[in-house]
Structure formats: structure tokens, C-alpha cells
Amino acid sequence: QQQVKQSPQSLIVQKGGISIINCAYENTAFDYFPWYQQFPGKGPALLIAIRPDVSEKKEGRFTISFNKSAKQFSLHIMDSQPGDSATYFCAASLGGAQKLVFGQGTRLTINP
Amino acid sequence: DGGITQSPKYLFRKEGQNVTLSCEQNLNHDAMYWYRQDPGQGLRLIYYSQIVNDFQKGDIAEGYSVSREKKESFPLTVTSAQKNPTAFYLCASLGAQAESLYGYTFGSGTRLTVV
Numbered sequence: 001q002q003q004v005k006q007s008p009q010s011l012i013v014q015k016g017g018i019s020i021i022n023c024a025y026e027n028t029a030f031d032y033f034p035w036y037q038q039f040p041g042k043g044p045a046l047l048i049a050i051r052p053d054v055s056e057k058k059e060g061r062f063t064i065s066f067n068k069s070a071k072q073f074s075l076h077i078m079d080s081q082p083g084d085s086a087t088y089f090c091a092a093s094l095g096g097a098q099k100l101v102f103g104q105g106t107r108l109t110i111n112p
Numbered sequence: 113d114g115g116i117t118q119s120p121k122y123l124f125r126k127e128g129q130n131v132t133l134s135c136e137q138n139l140n141h142d143a144m145y146w147y148r149q150d151p152g153q154g155l156r157l158i159y160y161s162q163i164v165n166d167f168q169k170g171d172i173a174e175g176y177s178v179s180r181e182k183k184e185s186f187p188l189t190v191t192s193a194q195k196n197p198t199a200f201y202l203c204a205s206l207g208a209q210a211e212s213l214y215g216y217t218f219g220s221g222t223r224l225t226v227v
Contacts, residue, residue, distance in 0.1 A: 034215050043202050043218030089154060098206065100216065102154040
């Protein structure tokens with residue numbers, strides 16, 4: 001019930017394309033869903049986050065889509081660039097950002 | 113600049129040895145966390161502390177210990193009881209990062225290898 005399942009494990013997208021990473025959760029009490037971006041040898045950095053009272057949130061080229069009934073949320077990266085190549089983690093938590101449960105991660109490669 | 117400093121960046125441990133990973137933050141955040149990262153497994157919570165002199169076990173606390181004597185510092189000790197300690201260790205603190213963004217700030221990590 002505490003798991004967050006992330007797919008795909010790896011993804012290759014051409015420059016300018018749309019990258020889509022999906023996550024699914026079981027615990028309907030989760031109330032905070034962030035996405036983190038991690039470059040090799042670095043710690044993850046918070047990218048964008050959403051709460052379940054909205055279905056979509058956009059920050060520049062990054063959009064979270066949230067489907068409460070399906071218990072799924074996804075990250076869309078529009079006009080993907082080589083600098084977006086990184087590992088992306090979805091996460092979920094109860095009571096705000098405390099004690100995040102992370103997905104397994106997606107290694108994204110954007111080909112020039 | 114405010115942030116989290118983890119040291120050392122690389123650490124080598126011999127069998128049966130305890131080692132301590134340092135984590136210092138100057139963000140004035142109350143809550144601090146230790147995560148372990150293994151390939152293909154995401155990040156798993158080891159310990160967390162929401163206030164000075166108090167901490168709780170996470171999902172994989174066995175073989176690890178922590179202390180929180182100061183708000184700024186949350187060191188992690190990997191003891192000899194941890195049978196598979198080779199991993200990338202990440203320290204984080206929790207606080208506001210922007211008007212509409214609230215979440216963890218991570219350090220740059222410590223890569224621990226058993227030799």
C-alpha cells in the first residue's frame with residue numbers, strides 16, 4: 001500500500017519530442033505528489049509537485065497530469081532537450097512532503 | 113548560499129568497520145532525512161528527524177544509527193551490522209523552496225564502497 005510504481009525504467013526520446021513517465025500508487029490517503037530530477041553524481045532536485053485537488057499542473061515545459069480515480073500521475077516533458085537527460089523520480093506522501101515514498105526511477109535520454 | 117553539505121563525497125569502508133557520513137544544512141529546516149539509493153530501487157528511507165534530539169526509524173534502519181544534537185547537523189553512522197552498505201547515501205531537509213513549491217532539498221550525496 002505504501003508503494004509507488006514507476007514506468008518505464010528507461011526512456012529514449014528524440015530532441016523536440018515529448019517525454020512521458022508514469023507512476024501509480026495504491027494508498028488513496030497520499031496527498032502530495034512531487035517529481036524529482038537527478039543528474040549523475042548529484043542529489044535529486046525538486047522539479048514540480050501536485051496535490052490531488054487539481055488534475056494538472058504546468059511549469060514551463062514540465063506538466064504533471066493527475067488521475068485520482070485511476071490512482072495514477074504522470075510527468076510530461078514537452079520539447080525535450082539533451083539537457084533534460086537525467087533520472088526522474090516520482091514520489092508520494094501523507095501530510096505534505098513528510099516521509100516521501102519514491103518510485104524506482106526512470107533514466108531519460110534525449111538524443112540530439 | 114543556503115544548502116545541504118554532505119561529506120565526504122567518496123568513502124571506503126573495510127569489513128567490520130563503522131563509518132560516519134556527515135550532513136550539515138544552513139537552511140534553518142527542522143526536518144532532516146537520510147535515504148539510501150541503489151540502482152533500480154529508487155530511494156529508501158533510513159532515518160528521519162523532525163526536531164532536535166528526536167529521530168525515527170525509516171524503512172531500512174537496521175545496521176544504521178543517527179544523532180540530532182544540533183538543528184544543522186544529522187550525521188549517519190553505518191555500522192558493521194549493515195551487511196550490504198555499498199550504496200549512494202543522500203541527506204535531505206524539508207522546507208519551502210518557492211512560493212508554490214515545498215519539498216526536500218537534497219545534498220550531493222556520499223558514495224560508500226566496502227573494500
